[in-house]
Amino acid sequence: MRRSEIIRGEVRKDASGRVYGEDEYRVAVLLKNVTTAYPRSKDPALKNVSISIKKGSLSLVTGPNGAGKTTLLELILGFLRPLSGTVRVLGLEMPKHARKVRLMSSYLMQDFMKPPTETYTVEQVVSMGLAAFKGPVRPLSEREKELIKRAIKMVGLEGLEEKPIGILSGGQQQRAFLARVIVRQPKLILLDEPFSSLDREGRMEISMLINDIRKHLNSTVIVVSHDISPIIDYVDKVIEMKDGCVVSENDLHDSSIY
Numbered sequence: 001m002r003r004s005e006i007i008r009g010e011v012r013k014d015a016s017g018r019v020y021g022e023d024e025y026r027v028a029v030l031l032k033n034v035t036t037a038y039p040r041s042k043d044p045a046l047k048n049v050s051i052s053i054k055k056g057s058l059s060l061v062t063g064p065n066g067a068g069k070t071t072l073l074e075l076i077l078g079f080l081r082p083l084s085g086t087v088r089v090l091g092l093e094m095p096k097h098a099r100k101v102r103l104m105s106s107y108l109m110q111d112f113m114k115p116p117t118e119t120y121t122v123e124q125v126v127s128m129g130l131a132a133f134k135g136p137v138r139p140l141s142e143r144e145k146e147l148i149k150r151a152i153k154m155v156g157l158e159g160l161e162e163k164p165i166g167i168l169s170g171g172q173q174q175r176a177f178l179a180r181v182i183v184r185q186p187k188l189i190l191l192d193e194p195f196s197s198l199d200r201e202g203r204m205e206i207s208m209l210i211n212d213i214r215k216h217l218n219s220t221v222i223v224v225s226h227d228i229s230p231i232i233d234y235v236d237k238v239i240e241m242k243d244g245c246v247v248s249e250n251d252l253h254d255s256s257i258y
Contacts, residue, residue, distance in 0.1 A: 027088075028188055028220035029053040029076055034085030036075050044083070045071045047244045053222065058214050058234055061224045063241035069224040070110070072241070073190045076222070077102055090187055101188070103132060106181040110193035110224075113173060118166030122176045125165050126151055129183040151179040154216065155209060171202040175209065182213055189213070189221045195230050203230035210234070 034049045046068050053059050061069050074080050076089055078098025087094040089101045106129065114120075126148050127140060134144065152161060155175040160168070165176055174194060181189055191210065195203040211234040214221045223231055228238070240248040 026054055027052055028055045028057075028090060029222070030086075030088040031075075032086045034075065034082045034087055036071070036080045036082050038071075038080065045080070045244055046075060048085070049244075049246050050085075051239055051246060051249060053220060053237065055220050056214070056218055057236040058211060058221045058231075059223070059237040059239060060228060060231055060235040061222060061239045061241060062226060062228050063247075064226065066243075067241040068244040069226075069241055070192055071244070073107065073192055073222065073224060076188075076190065077105065077107060104186060105188040105190065106184060106186040107190045108177055108181050108192060108194060110196055112177050112194075113170060113197045114166045116166045119164050121162050121164055122152065122157055122168070122179075123148060123161040125176050126179045126183050129180040133184065147183050147185070148179075151183040154182065154213065155179045170197045170199075171205060174198065174202070174206055178206070178209065178213065182217060182219075185217055187219055189217075189219050190224075191221065192224045193226070194223060195225055195227055200230075203227070207231045207234060 029051065030053075031049050031051045034046060035044050036046045037044045049068075049072070061072060063069055071080065075082070075087065076094070078087075078089075078095035078101060081095050090104055092101055094101060127144075129151075130140075130144055130147070134140065140148070152158060155178050157172065157175050157179065160172065165173055168176065178194075181191075194206060194210070198206060207230040210221060210223065210231065213219070223235070225231060232238075236252060238248075238250045238252060239246055240250075
């Protein structure tokens with residue numbers, strides 16, 4: 001379907017559930033009046049949340065502890081079901097098509113630092129990003145080995161492939177986990193507190209790397225961080241949350257790619 005064939009405001013679906021319309025071309029994540037709660041909880045974790053995130057953009061979600069930032073990422077990936085409202089991610093209705101969306105996405109959870117006793121090598125950690133495609137038994141194909149090599153090079157860890165992740169510095173560990181995120185070349189990247197445990201210089205370096213990754217892969221990136229200073233110069237949108245609600249959504253500049 002060509003863009004010129006789309007009628008403004010019209011929404012169409014194919015057999016897989018993918019939504020065609022204006023949002024298909026412009027928006028990676030669309031939430032409309034969404035309320036959700038964790039299982040067996042009577043209290044909403046998010047209340048009447050509406051956001052729109054363009055494809056190819058870099059967005060920052062910020063707010064105090066308990067604001068609902070991580071919950072928002074879990075909702076986007078389909079780990080939580082909306083009690084009301086609609087969620088569309090990469091043109092697909094959620095959580096109905098959660099598996100398809102997750103295969104096109106990568107999620108880096110917070111508290112990434114590993115202890116010195118962790119023996120997985122950098123190469124092994126990065127290869128875990130392909131687990132959903134290859135399974136636990138099948139050996140890596142030549143193409144997958146090349147993807148791992150490229151991801152390690154992109155984050156600047158060449159020469160450290162065989163080093164145990166536990167002996168690396170905080171910044172090097174974060175680079176390794178970012179390589180795991182990008183090895184599958186995702187369309188959507190979700191990063192939860194990627195600057196924790198890093199010093200100021202490390203935070204600035206990782207911020208530049210996140211922006212470089214976004215531009216190189218043409219991916220949509222959503223960063224959750226209570227500290228806005230490292231990444232603010234690169235973001236297109238800032239979403240501020242408090243008590244499970246979006247209190248502001250501000251577009252700064254638009255470097256997204258449609």
